[in-house]
Amino acid sequence: MGQIITVTNQKGGVGKTTATMNLSAFLANEGSKVLLIDLDPQGNSTSGIGVDRRKVQKSLYDVLVNETHPREAIYKTKYENLDILPSQVVLAAAEVELVSHLAREHKLKNALAKISDDYDYIFLDSPPSLGLLTVNGLTASDKILIPVQAEYFALEGLGQLLHTVQRIKTNLNPKIDLLGVLITMYDKRTILSRQVENEVKKHFPGKVFETIVPRNIRLAEAPSFGKSIFGYDKMGKGANAYKSLAKEVHIKCR
Numbered sequence: 180m181g182q183i184i185t186v187t188n189q190k191g192g193v194g195k196t197t198a199t200m201n202l203s204a205f206l207a208n209e210g211s212k213v214l215l216i217d218l219d220p221q222g223n224s225t226s227g228i229g230v231d232r233r234k235v236q237k238s239l240y241d242v243l244v245n246e247t248h249p250r251e252a253i254y255k256t257k258y259e260n261l262d263i264l265p266s267q268v269v270l271a272a273a274e275v276e277l278v279s280h281l282a283r284e285h286k287l288k289n290a291l292a293k294i295s296d297d298y299d300y301i302f303l304d305s306p307p308s309l310g311l312l313t314v315n316g317l318t319a320s321d322k323i324l325i326p327v328q329a330e331y332f333a334l335e336g337l338g339q340l341l342h343t344v345q346r347i348k349t350n351l352n353p354k355i356d357l358l359g360v361l362i363t364m365y366d367k368r369t370i371l372s373r374q375v376e377n378e379v380k381k382h383f384p385g386k387v388f389e390t391i392v393p394r395n396i397r398l399a400e401a402p403s404f405g406k407s408i409f410g411y412d413k414m415g416k417g418a419n420a421y422k423s424l425a426k427e428v429h430i431k432c433r
């Protein structure tokens with residue numbers, strides 16, 4: 180059965196989508212069968228991986244709300260071994276519509292039970308909130324990867340996130356575990372970046388990935404071409420960082 184990893188932090192713009200897309204792309208390129216699930220109504224990882232959201236017939240919304248079989252909403256990407264379960268704008272409504280459903284927190288988990296054998300890794304890109312979509316992601320997952328941006332306020336909100344994870348572990352998904360905390364957008368020239376690194380390591384002893392993702396403009400440019408960093412700037416610092424992160428993830432999941 181595949182490892183299901185949710186990339187989450189309710190803080191916006193910390194690098195969740197960038198991490199999800201590039202980890203998925205690298206592991207797929209190395210030969211693992213990978214599914215990327217876009218849990219965010221913004222749909223950044225759907226379009227970032229080169230899928231036109233307007234042309235998608237069925238999406239995560241149908242899987243969650245109409246109980247469409249997930250295989251009907253999974254599409255191939257231009258990358259070998261990498262499939263996507265895309266998001267559409269309508270997914271924003273799922274957050275409200277699901278409230279009246281029975282076992283609303285288990286919708287994604289139940290859907291993934293039908294397909295998780297098809298994949299080695301399933302990565303979930305979460306929206307910047309702790310709402311029902313994120314809760315569905317956490318309930319369905321084996322592991323959590325938390326990106327934090329090497330900026331002031333980096334640790335703000337992490338207490339609330341960990342509290343939510345603990346509640347989910349107690350009530351909905353006892354097997355969920357922290358895979359690691361990823362420091363992103365690190366600028367080695369600034370004292371602030373180093374301070375944040377130290378703070379994060381102090382708060383999460385033994386749980387911070389050795390790989391630190393530098394601030395790298397190529398990582399920000401790649402999605403506008405519908406490409407992963409490996410398709411856009413294979414030899415650059417950004418690609419190197421995500422390559423080494425993917426190796427760490429692979430080792431930790433074995």
Ligand SMILES: Nc1ncnc2c1ncn2[C@@H]1O[C@H](COP(=O)(O)OP(=O)(O)OP(=O)(O)O)[C@@H](O)[C@H]1O
Nearest residue numbers: 191192193194195196197307364393394395398399
């Ligand atoms: N290492 C990096 N260096 C430079 N820019 C980056 C890096 N990682 C991400 N970015 C850029 O920073 C912005 C936020 O990143 P991203 O979309 O991955 O964050 P997010 O947590 O998914 O955001 P949201 O909460 O809105 O979903 C994007 O424009 C992205 O291209």
Ligand SMILES: [Mg+2]
Nearest residue numbers: 195196219223
């Ligand atoms: Mg995002």
